[in-house]
Amino acid sequence: MPLNLTTLSQQVRQMSGALVHSAEDMMVRTAQVRERYVRESGAEAQWMRVVDLSRETSAWLLARPVEPLHTTRIAPACPPAYALVATDGSQIDVDRHGTAYCYLINIGRVYMRYGPQATACLTSQPALYYQEDDLYLTDGTRRVAIEGNYLSARRDAEEGIALAALADEFLHDDLPALAMQDGTLVRWTLSGAEQFVQEHFLGQYLFYLEHMRQRNIPVVSYISRPRAPEVVGTIRLMYCPDVDLKAGRGARCNECSDVQAGRAPSCSICQGLVDTDVLAAQLTEGQRGPIFVSMSRINVERYGPHLIHFFYLRVGRELARVEMPRWVAQDAAQVDLVHSLVYDQCIKGQGYPVALARAHEQAIVRSSDRRAFQRMIESSLQRAELPAVFSHKHESKEFMRG
Amino acid sequence: MERTRIAEVIESSTTRFTAGAYELLVAPPFGALVRAQTRVEGLAVYGLVYEIRTGSKEPGGRAVVRGRTYTGRELYDAEIYHEHPDLAEVLQTEFSAITVGFVVNGQVYQYLPPHPPPVHYSVYQCDQDELARFSMACDFFRAVLFAHQIPSDELLAATIRAAAQARTDSRAYLVHAGREVASLLKDDYDRLSAFLRRIRPL
Numbered sequence: 001m002p003l004n005l006t007t008l009s010q011q012v013r014q015m016s017g018a019l020v021h022s023a024e025d026m027m028v029r030t031a032q033v034r035e036r037y038v039r040e041s042g043a044e045a046q047w048m049r050v051v052d053l054s055r056e057t058s059a060w061l062l063a064r065p066v067e068p069l070h071t072t073r074i075a076p077a078c079p080p081a082y083a084l085v086a087t088d089g090s091q092i093d094v095d096r097h098g099t100a101y102c103y104l105i106n107i108g109r110v111y112m113r114y115g116p117q118a119t120a121c122l123t124s125q126p127a128l129y130y131q132e133d134d135l136y137l138t139d140g141t142r143r144v145a146i147e148g149n150y151l152s153a154r155r156d157a158e159e160g161i162a163l164a165a166l167a168d169e170f171l172h173d174d175l176p177a178l179a180m181q182d183g184t185l186v187r188w189t190l191s192g193a194e195q196f197v198q199e200h201f202l203g204q205y206l207f208y209l210e211h212m213r214q215r216n217i218p219v220v221s222y223i224s225r226p227r228a229p230e231v232v233g234t235i236r237l238m239y240c241p242d243v244d245l246k247a248g249r250g251a252r253c254n255e256c257s258d259v260q261a262g263r264a265p266s267c268s269i270c271q272g273l274v275d276t277d278v279l280a281a282q283l284t285e286g287q288r289g290p291i292f293v294s295m296s297r298i299n300v301e302r303y304g305p306h307l308i309h310f311f312y313l314r315v316g317r318e319l320a321r322v323e324m325p326r327w328v329a330q331d332a333a334q335v336d337l338v339h340s341l342v343y344d345q346c347i348k349g350q351g352y353p354v355a356l357a358r359a360h361e362q363a364i365v366r367s368s369d370r371r372a373f374q375r376m377i378e379s380s381l382q383r384a385e386l387p388a389v390f391s392h393k394h395e396s397k398e399f400m401r402g
Numbered sequence: 403m404e405r406t407r408i409a410e411v412i413e414s415s416t417t418r419f420t421a422g423a424y425e426l427l428v429a430p431p432f433g434a435l436v437r438a439q440t441r442v443e444g445l446a447v448y449g450l451v452y453e454i455r456t457g458s459k460e461p462g463g464r465a466v467v468r469g470r471t472y473t474g475r476e477l478y479d480a481e482i483y484h485e486h487p488d489l490a491e492v493l494q495t496e497f498s499a500i501t502v503g504f505v506v507n508g509q510v511y512q513y514l515p516p517h518p519p520p521v522h523y524s525v526y527q528c529d530q531d532e533l534a535r536f537s538m539a540c541d542f543f544r545a546v547l548f549a550h551q552i553p554s555d556e557l558l559a560a561t562i563r564a565a566a567q568a569r570t571d572s573r574a575y576l577v578h579a580g581r582e583v584a585s586l587l588k589d590d591y592d593r594l595s596a597f598l599r600r601i602r603p604l
Contacts, residue, residue, distance in 0.1 A: 110488075118487040285473070316472070347472045348486060358488050361460075 022272075029269050030277045037235055037278055041069035046245060050237050053250030055295055060233035060253070060267075063275075063292035066309065066329065071290035072282055076336045078344040079176045081115020085166040086180040088359035089155040092370060094135070094147045097394035100377050102130035103147065105155050107162045108362025110355050111170045121170070124362040125162065139196040149189045153201040156187060160208035167217050178341045179212055181221040182356045185308045185323045191298040202302055209306040209325055218328045220338050222353050226312075226321035230294060231275040236267035276312060276319040283314035286343050288322070291329055313339070315346045407524035411438055412496065414518040417549075419449060421525040423495040426483075429454045433560025435528040435536055436499050438519035444507045447519045448528075448536060449499025450561050452552045456495040465493065500549055500557070502542035512541035530568040537565035537575075540582040547586055555593065558583070559600035566601075573603045 040047065044065045051064040092104040104126060111121040129135065129146075136143045137150075146154055163179050171177045187205060190198045212219045237243055240251040241258060258265045279289045289312045293299075299308050309329035312319045322342055328334045345353035365373075381388035408430065409421035419438060423429050430436055430451050438447045458464055468482050483489055504515035519525075528536065546558045562579045566572040580598055587594040 112488055114485075114487065118484055120488040120491050122488065122491040350466070350472050354486070354488060358492070361492070 026272065026277075029271075030273060033232070033235055033270055033273060034278050034281055036238055037231075038070060038282075040238055044068055047234060047237065050243055050245060050250055051234055051295060053245075053248065054237055054240075054243070054252075055250070055300065057250060057252040057254070058233065058237070060236055061228070061230045062233040062237070062295040063230035063310075064295055065234070065290055065292055067290035069290055070282065072284075072287045073339065075286035075288070075343040076340045078340045079115075079337075081113075081117075082176040082178070082341055082344075083111070083113040083171055084178040084180055084341065084345070084355055085163055085170060086110040086112075086182075086353075086355035086359045087159045087163045087166065088182045088356060088363040089159045089162075090363045090365045091151055091155050092365055092373060093151055094145070095374075095394075097391035098374065098377075099381055099388040099390060100130065101135060102128060102377070103135075103151055104128050104365075104373065105151075105158055106363050106365055107158055108359040108364075109162055109166055110359045110362065111166055112355055112358075113170075113175070115175075120358075122358050122362050127158075137197055137200055142194070142196070144194060144197055150193070150197060150201075153187065153189050153193070153197075156189070157201050157204040157208075160205050163219075164208045164211045167212065167215060171215075171217055176337055176341070177217050178338065179217050179219045180342075180345070180353060180355055181219070182360065183221055183223060185209075185219070185221045185325065186294055186296055186299045186303075188296065188298065191296070198298075198302075202298075206303065206306060213305070213325070213327050218334050218338050219325060220328070220342060221323045222342060222356060223321040223323070224352055225318050226276060227274050228321065229270075229274045230296075231278060231292060232270050232273050233295075234292075235278065236270050239267040239269060241266055275321075279312050280314075280319055283312065283319060285314055285316070288313045288339050289319075291335070293326075294323070311339075313343065313346075315343070316351050318351075320346070406526070408527050409436075409497070409525040411519050411521050411523050411525060414521050416501070416514060416518050418498060418500045419447070419519055420496055420498040423497065425495075426490045426493055427456060427495050429495050429497045430527045431560075431564075433557055433564055435533045435561070435564075436497075437505070437526045437528055437532070438499075439523045439525075440504075440515070440517060440519050441523075442506075445515070446505050447501055447515050448503045448505065448510075449501050450542075450546065450557060451497050451499050452557045453498040454495070455497075456493060459492055459494045463492075500546065500552060502545055503536070510536055510539070512539050512545075533565055534568040537561070537568070540579060543579075543582055544586055547583070555597050555600070559597060562601045576601055576603050 048064050051062050055062060087107055087109055089105055089107045091106070094101060094103045106124055106126045109123045109125060113119050134146070136145055138144070144150065159181060163181065167179055187202060190202055209219060237251050242256065243249065243251055256265050283289055291309050291311045294308050294310060305327060306325040308323050309326060310321055310323040313322050322338065324338060328338060342353060345355055348354040349357050378388045408428070409423045411419050412422045413420040421438070432451055432454065434451045436449050436451060438449065440447060468486065469477050471477060477485055501514060501518070503510060503512040505511070543558060546561070547554050562576065565579070566575045569575055580601060583597055584594055587597065
């Protein structure tokens with residue numbers, strides 16, 4: 001038996017037991033942290049400066065508040081007619097053990113229009129990449145293979161490019177419009193990448209955001225059940241004994257005075273909490289919380305006018321995270337539009353934006369598709385009288401040998 | 403002949419074919435005569451619609467209830483389609499037809515064609531004239547009555563009623579068709595009487 005379920009079930013029971021044990025502790029700490037967060041509302045200007053001071057030296061992800069911390073806005077009425085475009089992508093990564101060195105990106109494309117002339121267009125666009133330029137990025141001396149994280153980065157860029165193309169194709173009239181992506185707009189995957197790789201993909205991505213900015217079509221991304229601890233990172237600063245705004249000093253986690261005194265850091269009350277734990281209590285159905293700026297390094301240093309902002313939105317039992325570039329976040333009318341349209345999409349999709357669900361359905365590559373793709377490559381290579389052989393490892397995994 | 407195609411063949415065999423409708427929820431009625439184009443110019447296959455279904459395009463996919471929205475708003479019938487324009491893209495209406503004959507350059511034959519209509523070829527709904535012309539002979543009655551796994555009596559009765567309406571002498575046609583069916587079902591009184599009740603002139 002490949003997966004020993006008997007052994008596993010004991011471990012699953014132990015895990016449940018441990019979770020029960022920690023749940024009570026989490027609840028108590030969440031209440032305390034939330035209380036502290038609410039108490040600080042009104043002092044946003046101060047915490048904005050502290051966040052900026054601590055950005056380089058804090059060990060935690062941070063979020064800079066743009067609106068009062070206790071902000072709650074109900075969803076504005078949805079316009080009677082609107083249009084939106086959305087994309088989602090999936091990929092088949094390079095298979096080292098397969099027959100040909102190539103990868104595939106499939107982009108699901110969605111256009112929907114609501115109101116008197118309601119219509120929808122759902123398509124998918126696969127692209128096969130196999131040429132030297134597709135498989136490697138080079139800066140003259142170094143050569144980096146596009147696979148794994150870098151392939152995800154290419155997919156993200158392709159999703160953005162496809163979204164801009166969709167907007168050009170469909171969004172022309174004066175109807176309120178929105179461009180929507182799944183996941184985050186902050187390209188974390190590139191933060192540790194080599195400079196020229198980052199330059200390449202981020203350049204494409206920012207170019208797409210700039211295109212949308214010029215067309216004044218708000219771009220948002222939607223994250224269901226986010227686990228980000230950025231607002232919590234800012235709350236950590238509220239507990240930090242080393243923060244001294246008058247002296248111009250932010251948190252310096254490497255020189256934590258609590259640790260030096262042999263105590264647990266004061267901010268450890270926030271351990272394991274995420275933003276949604278803290279904000280959940282203040283938001284009722286359809287309401288959004290305050291807007292924050294994500295202070296991740298790549299966002300602050302590279303996004304320029306597209307600096308990614310976000311807010312949390314209550315949709316049923318969960319808080320979703322909605323991200324948008326600065327040019328959307330600074331325009332109150334655009335923020336209201338984004339808020340109402342994203343929430344309307346969630347209502348239509350019974351808890352998750354219907355446009356993203358449709359884009360995902362179009363993009364998904366199932367295991368049967370994957371097998372069909374492999375067979376297509378094999379037979380095509382054979383017809384071209386090229387060698388189509390798998391590695392020994394691939395063959396050995398095909399079936400269990402007696 | 404009517405030139406507006408309504409559907410496209412998506413599954414085909416010698417004795418029956420299935421077509422996907424171009425417009426969601428728009429299919430010819432049960433018992434309607436439809437014509438599927440073949441690769442031979444002037445040769446088209448006739449079928450009688452015996453099943454109409456609408457469901458997810460995705461194999462194994464199912465529709466979900468949408469009449470009560472997430473926020474408790476009630477939506478009824480066509481409102482649901484208007485509120486969700488994407489449904490027209492993910493749902494599909496299909497109909498299946500049993501093959502009852504074919505036409506070659508205007509000449510109608512009421513037996514199976516040499517080849518089934520090819521997949522992706524056009525399907526048209528026959529107008530009243532074409533139905534009247536096709537139903538002049540009753541040779542297809544036997545093929546329908548003794549076909550398996552379809553509601554054969556209901557199907558033939560529906561077609562006979564439609565064919566009667568397609569001509570001015572409706573009553574005479576119903577009597578004539580009833581006699582034909584009586585000769586085919588002479589061994590089964592119960593089935594015949596049930597059938598005749600279905601085509602009784604009003």
